[in-house]
Amino acid sequence: MPAFQTSPPRRPVVGIIADSIEFHGHRGHSVLHGYVRAVNEIAQAMPVMLPVAAEVLDGTTLLGALDGIVLTGSPSNVAAERYGASALPAATRQDTHRDAVVFGLLPALIRRGLPVLGICRGFQELNVIHRGTLEPAVHEQPGRLDHREGDHNRPIERWYDNSHPIHVIPGGVLEGLAGELVMQVNSLHHQGVDRLGDGLRPEATAPDGLVEAFSIADVPQFTLAVQWHPEMRIDDCPLSRAIFAAFGNACRTRQREREQAILSAS
Incomplete structure (x- = not known):
């Protein structure tokens, strides 16, 4: 008689916010593989892409289906109107579809206990959601470092080399x-x-005093937003792995709570 085969445990489901793109004249949605890989391999969760189409997403369904959400980095900027500033220059890359989804849905999802990890643009979105403001060109401000990626002719993997220290707040x-x-x-x-x-x-600052990481103080679930890119360093950076592992653990806690609620209601 063959040995009894047990099914592998269900993994928590993590939504990864997409960017709006154009592909041969077609509107599309895009997520870089680094986020998919980090959620799968380190957070040990099932990554699913969330399209940036506000008309097809609703918070009730997302709360019933997701155990966490990743707000990704992006070459686009949060629209300055979202934080009460003058409009960005016309040449600045923006993503109004993503703005509509994130600012329309995220506040309620966070209030209802969904763990969240914000990276780069996701860090900036979470700041604006909480009525913070952004400096659109940090490198132009007196006393600030140039935090940009530098020479675009370098091999892409070199873009993600360490660029400066952070001072972690105890x-x-x-x-x-x-x-x-x-x-x-x-x-x-x-x-x-x-x-x-x-x-x-605030969780960490750069040498120039710029906030590089923060958490949401008044919610019980795991929340963290970082201004760097841990998803690109999961092979050689213990901190990057620790961030995604902690996020994954929080998502498993959320999964147990969600499944228990379903059982209790049945």
Whole structure:
């Protein structure tokens, strides 16, 4: 008689926000594989792409289906009108479809307990959701570092080399993951925090004082937003792996709670 085969445990489901793209004249949705791989291999969760089409998504369905959400980095910028600033220059890449989805749905999902990991643009979105503001060109401000990715002619993997240290603030989420108070990160951005949003706890700063990580202080679930790119360094950076592993653990907790609620209602 063959041995009894048990089914593998169901993995938590993590939504990864897409970018709006154009492909041969067609509107499309795009997620870079680094996020997919990090969620699958390190968070040990099932990644699913969330299209940036506000007309097809609703919060009730997402709350019933998702155990976490990743707000990805992007070459596009949050529209300045979202935080009460003057419109960005016409040549600035923006994504109004993504803005509509994120700012329309995320506040309620966070309030209802969904773990969230924000990366680069996702970090900026979470700041604006909490009534923070952004500096659209950090490198132009006196006393600030140039946090941009640098020479685009380098091999793409070199874009994600460490670029500057961060100073981790004691007692927060990030210190529990990093284990050290000074860490090197691969910071690639030109926008940054101008005013940190309401209810956000700074977790790390760059040498120029710019906030490089924060958490949401007044919610019980795991939340973390970082201005660098841990998804691109899961093979050689313990902090990158620790971030996605902690996020995955939070998603498993959310999954158990969600499944228990379904059983209780049946």
